[in-house]
Amino acid sequence: MSNLPDVSEIVLLQRETNELVPAELWDAITDKNLADWEHAWTPELLQRLLVLAKQGVAQKHWPQSFHWNWRDKAQSIKGLLDRQCFSVVCDDMTQAMMITDLSRRAQLESQKTDHLVYVDYVEAAPWNRSELSGVAPRYSMCGSVLINAAIQYSIMEGFKGRIGLHSLPQANGFYANHVGMTDLGLDADAHNLRYFEMTPEQAEEFIKKGG
């Protein structure tokens, strides 16, 4: 984990005020991000899971990412050249994190075996997930920012914007409808998670000015 990330100035939408507020996109997951995950994300997540448990919601209906350990994952990829980390920080708090992998190849017929940026892991902070709280997120646009970054990273690497990922079920609509990726269906080799992929044309459409 680098403690000196490159910082790109961005904005997020603060939902309470409906205003755009300054934020940062870091090209790393640092000790500060992991501390935020341990001391802010995890207790908040567990509180929200406690509510689900008390409501009698079966564990199989809980958000699948509730047991993700970002510290373990970041440690396991330390030093790997084909892995890249990203984090979104606003109001001095980590709002979302992502890890990408350069070692995978495309599955879509039109670009089969071409290199792409594969999104290993992406997650927003619990307070930015209406699924957990039932209320609007504190900040919106973390997902769009990270996908935009993954596309730009793909272009920098010469992969023309191609990206791929396995979506958790609750996020299928985001990748299909908002991001505009191609749905390649349930992947039996990936616990039947739905695999999405983006072509260079789709990538250009998503990141073009004017949205």
Place this chain on the structure above:
Amino acid sequence: MKFEISREWIEAKARSEGDYEIGAGLLGFDPSVDDGTDGVVVAEESRLAFSRFVALSRRNLRLSAEGLADYADVELAEVMSIESDLSYEPEPRTVHQLAHAFSVDQRKLMELSGLARPKSPAFIHEAVRYAARSESLEELSEDEMVALEAMVAILSKR
């Protein structure tokens, strides 16, 4: 690496993003949520070790059950159920709080408690072996102290 994501782009995209969830990650998918039957034997063993670990750690801190509940900011009923009822499934928050109170790895304690699928069943077997060395719930004997220290070491490995 620097990235160009303009305010205008955010404004345009915000109109359609809404409250979508964004989670993605094959490696994070928890097969234990799906499988319902696999790992039952491991879960029973690990609950025993978890129960013993909590009891030993509490006694090592010279705390009553109520004292531990206060110290770890968890419910007293949960502490008592964890230590006495091997079929009891603890709340995720409680395991998180106990991991912090006992200064052990949260993920490992989650696995030991049965709330998360163990990456390595061998770790559970090792913890059970040490847990079985503790028999009474009185002051820790020298053997029990050694057993507790070994379990803490196991649970603290990253």
